[in-house]
């Protein structure tokens with residue numbers, strides 16, 4: 099038995115586990131990731147990075163390596179329930195208003211590489227089989243490897259072994275249909291096959307008893323998602339055959355569409371479940387291990403990565419003894435409602451997205467499409483689906499508290515606000531010279547005095563490493579009166595323990 103000691107052990111090197119590993123390694127936390135698969139499954143599963151995830155990746159300098167491997171797509175907004183009206187993110191003031199198409203395996207590969215470069219260790223072919231926790235830490239067994247750590251984070255997907263080993267409740271509802279997903283090569287295509295990635299409503303079709311979505315991912319390669327309109331035969335655990343894929347392709351895209359090969363395939367359902375508690379002692383849950391839902395609107399990978407951005411810095415400062423009391427528990431308090439909201443709106447989309455809507459659902463789709471043409475409704479759903487409207491219910495008086503900060507340019511265009519977060523630190527941004535020079539801040543809060551090209555709605559803001567405002571002030575008096583208390587509430591133990599730091 100090989101023994102490893104570390105600070106955090108992560109089960110699963112999917113998008114959630116690799117993002118978390120990066121965040122922890124960036125903060126200097128010893129991190130070991132145990133991944134069941136001995137090599138990465140090259141399956142195009144989650145393919146859409148939503149605008150808010152893109153902003154978070156940008157803040158760490160991780161977006162560029164992903165953009166360089168993104169699949170070309172039309173500059174068109176996302177969708178709600180496949181309705182034919184693009185969601186317009188421009189009212190949310192973002193530099194990334196459109197979903198970005200990057201195969202999930204590429205996301206994992208890039209993030210894993212970056213995490214390892216920062217010092218994380220990823221062990222492939224190590225399936226977690228046992229977990230024991232006590233007051234001081236956790237012991238995790240994976241084959242002949244035993245890892246002792248202060249915390250375990252379960253990022254091991256919808257069928258989470260860790261969740262099952264702990265007997266953590268995963269209430270919800272089973273799936274109502276079984277769909278299949280396949281990466282295919284086509285040697286010939288009919289005029290019905292999409293030539294480019296445009297709006298979702300142009301990528302989906304229903305014909306001859308099947309529904310399908312076909313996404314061109316480069317050359318003769320496509321990502322095919324399909325199922326039967328009348329769900330009678332498919333079983334979750336039945337292997338996906340080439341014959342079945344060819345039949346579905348012909349049914350939806352005609353005889354001229356010819357299957358040349360299948361790279362990978364799997365089945366999925368629209369099961370909807372969420373763990374009751376994101377923390378069980380020294381074990382935390384993130385990503386699909388914490389929540390599963392129908393795959394409408396490209397939400398799962400994004401919610402999981404955003405779980406990781408929320409959890410990473412909290413876990414790091416807790417381990418380093420720099421956290422205010424209860425900081426780690428705010429992970430559940432903040433992220434459980436976000437997961438519940440995703441379950442809620444994907445359930446609504448399940449009804450509207452029906453491949454062959456009956457009269458009532460067709461009427462609902464018409465009415466919803468009209469509503470989406472109204473700017474306020476479109477803005478609301480664009481904010482929801484892109485993650486840009488997400489805010490947390492944080493203590494604090496100022497209206498900006500809990501909200502995300504748009505990425506504005508600073509100092510007459512010399513840098514972007516997002517670039518201040520490369521180190522994963524919190525930032526005290528002083529836009530009007532109101533923060534006193536003798537302010538006392540812990541070393542991991544960077545004081546930045548700058549000029550903003552646009553009005554952010556406050557003269558100074560304290561921004562968490564995950565880009566959410568936890569304090570703001572409009573003038574020097576408000577700053578003097580409330581800043582120290584805000585630092586102690588959100589980011590650091592007690593003001594009197596803080597080192598003096600020059601302005």
Ligand SMILES: Cc1cc2nc3c(=O)[nH]c(=O)nc-3n(C[C@H](O)[C@H](O)[C@H](O)COP(=O)(O)OP(=O)(O)OC[C@H]3O[C@@H](n4cnc5c(N)ncnc54)[C@H](O)[C@@H]3O)c2cc1C
Nearest residue numbers: 110112113114134144145146226255385386396398399400
């Ligand atoms: C058809 C379809 C399309 C989708 N499209 C999108 C999309 O466009 N955008 C989007 O945001 N989401 C999408 N999703 C959802 C997305 O794929 C998932 O939400 C995402 O994979 C969750 O990431 P994760 O890291 O939490 O879990 P996973 O990706 O499931 O990763 C879990 C990892 O843990 C490993 N593991 C499992 N058990 C163990 C164990 N015992 N020990 C160690 N390791 C273990 C697994 O091998 C895996 O590598 C889609 C899903 C489907 C089915």
